[in-house]
Amino acid sequence: MTTAAEFDELTGRYAAFIQSLGVEPGDRVAVQVEKSVEAVMLYLACLRAGVVYLPLNTAYRESEIAYFLGDAAPKVFVHSPKDVEWVVPICESLSLANCFTMPPSRLDANAKVEEKRADWDTNARKCPPINGFVHRGDDDLACILYTSGTTGRSKGAMLTHKNLSSNALTLHRAWGFTDGDVLLHCLPLFHVHGLFVALNTILLNGGRIVFHSRFDAVAAIDALKKATVFMGVPTYYTRMLAEPSFNAQCCEHMRLFVSGSAPLLAETFEEFRQRTGHTILERYGMTETGMITSNPLHAERRGGTVGLPLPGIDVRVARDDGSIAMPGEIGHIQLKGPNVLAGYWQLPEKTAEEFTEDGYFKTGDVGMFSDDGYLSIVGRSKDLVISGGYNVYPKEIELLIDTLDGVGESAVIGLPHPDFGEAVAAVVAKKADAALEEAAIISTLKEQLANFKIPKRVFIVAELPRNTMGKVQKNVLRQQYGDTFAPKAAAEKV
Ligand code: MLC
Ligand code: AMP
Numbered sequence: 100m101t102t103a104a105e106f107d108e109l110t111g112r113y114a115a116f117i118q119s120l121g122v123e124p125g126d127r128v129a130v131q132v133e134k135s136v137e138a139v140m141l142y143l144a145c146l147r148a149g150v151v152y153l154p155l156n157t158a159y160r161e162s163e164i165a166y167f168l169g170d171a172a173p174k175v176f177v178h179s180p181k182d183v184e185w186v187v188p189i190c191e192s193l194s195l196a197n198c199f200t201m202p203p204s205r206l207d208a209n210a211k212v213e214e215k216r217a218d219w220d221t222n223a224r225k226c227p228p229i230n231g232f233v234h235r236g237d238d239d240l241a242c243i244l245y246t247s248g249t250t251g252r253s254k255g256a257m258l259t260h261k262n263l264s265s266n267a268l269t270l271h272r273a274w275g276f277t278d279g280d281v282l283l284h285c286l287p288l289f290h291v292h293g294l295f296v297a298l299n300t301i302l303l304n305g306g307r308i309v310f311h312s313r314f315d316a317v318a319a320i321d322a323l324k325k326a327t328v329f330m331g332v333p334t335y336y337t338r339m340l341a342e343p344s345f346n347a348q349c350c351e352h353m354r355l356f357v358s359g360s361a362p363l364l365a366e367t368f369e370e371f372r373q374r375t376g377h378t379i380l381e382r383y384g385m386t387e388t389g390m391i392t393s394n395p396l397h398a399e400r401r402g403g404t405v406g407l408p409l410p411g412i413d414v415r416v417a418r419d420d421g422s423i424a425m426p427g428e429i430g431h432i433q434l435k436g437p438n439v440l441a442g443y444w445q446l447p448e449k450t451a452e453e454f455t456e457d458g459y460f461k462t463g464d465v466g467m468f469s470d471d472g473y474l475s476i477v478g479r480s481k482d483l484v485i486s487g488g489y490n491v492y493p494k495e496i497e498l499l500i501d502t503l504d505g506v507g508e509s510a511v512i513g514l515p516h517p518d519f520g521e522a523v524a525a526v527v528a529k530k531a532d533a534a535l536e537e538a539a540i541i542s543t544l545k546e547q548l549a550n551f552k553i554p555k556r557v558f559i560v561a562e563l564p565r566n567t568m569g570k571v572q573k574n575v576l577r578q579q580y581g582d583t584f585a586p587k588a589a590a591e592k593v
Pocket of ligand 1: 286287290291292293313314332334335359360361383384385386486487488489519550551552
């Protein structure tokens, strides 16, 4: 167990170590490490030292990391010791001298000297802690989180201290955090959900955290008896429901279950209520904006909706011509508020494109308000697949598949999947006479892309369907391959 006093002291030491490396306010510290208490302390130490924290998904591969480090030009990179072999050459090529390792749990006394020399925690613990924190203003950058883009190029969302603090304060109030709350934390630490929504609210509460390094349904169910609040993506809920032993008794001490990052199916919402007596509270957000809407804590939590705009956030649904849609009318979801990002890192033009002329951020989600103000998301205007809560932009994968020998063109789509909600699949049109194999394409992609982006199936075809304008009809493909992962189809394939 780590106490609050230890946290205070150790984040002070980590912050002092950051300063000793010559990292100044505004400089970036990039981090790609497994989930651990030390990783949480590093995040907080960056905020205390006034530097910009840049977390990276542990699934990212060498070429992806090379891009992020090249783009963000951090002063420090903290990574997993298992990746040393490929990290060192990247850092050398970028003249990034301050590279440290952070293993999933603290180095034991028997660790080799060379491991300790590079180990972040071993070095940082030697520094006398800083007092307090380096003052930063509301509009100063706190974090950069990369999010993939429809063009295939990832963009760094620049989040300010105001973005983080306003959202944490709002959620803390909206979800009724109180003395004695204990959060069961199973989410990854490199995305908005696990890092800001879950951590910031419970830290603000001064509450305890039951900390799991990854989500495991059986372990999570067992830990619910020690917790009062749980947050997860819909896959966490379907996996818990798949455990026959999961019932109301397991949730006796629980006060609140929150779901987000991807659509919660109506059947999951209902089954959870029947099995546990708890109504999941669904909320909606984005990397660029933190949380936007939430179902209410005390009033009706309406399944199939993402609830009401959070206090202080102005959410509207706009028609194609920019005018405001009526309740019940589908349109583009846009918002304004203290939670909206400062812009994309070094991409002022891209930033401008994502805002309307009157300053509303365009989410790329399509939805509608009910008469009484509940928002429903009915689709996306952006070509995006959300798999197990991770965003996958088809363009990035298509660009890579199209470079492979024998490929004419490709279309990457999301298909309904019982575990991940949506799963990535690729339809590849081969060149005449080319011999393409699904397994070979998948294994080539695995070398270059994070595992959650790898298509679960690749279908090889002679040509892709097109409309009269010549545009590939992804809707036709989604229909054609729609039952690929349906339980029945999967059973037949075995
Ligand atoms: C893992 N795999 C996935 C996957 N996660 N495939 C598709 N989608 C995913 N999300 C694959 C791996 O590549 C591997 O394939 C196999 O599944 C097993 O890997 P694993 O690591 O053992 O999987 P597991 O631990 O079970 O992880 C699944 C998961 C995890 C659902 C628990 O993905 C997860 O924790 N997702 C949460 C994502 C999240 O935090 N999103 C928030 C974004 S913030 P193979 O072939 O190698 O065996 C955001 C804003 C907001 O969206 O509103 O919150
Ligand atoms: P990210 O870029 O990872 O932050 O993902 C943001 C996207 O996740 C949003 O634009 C939505 O498309 C989606 N999303 C988040 N929460 C929900 C939800 N509760 N229901 C449906 N989609 C959601």
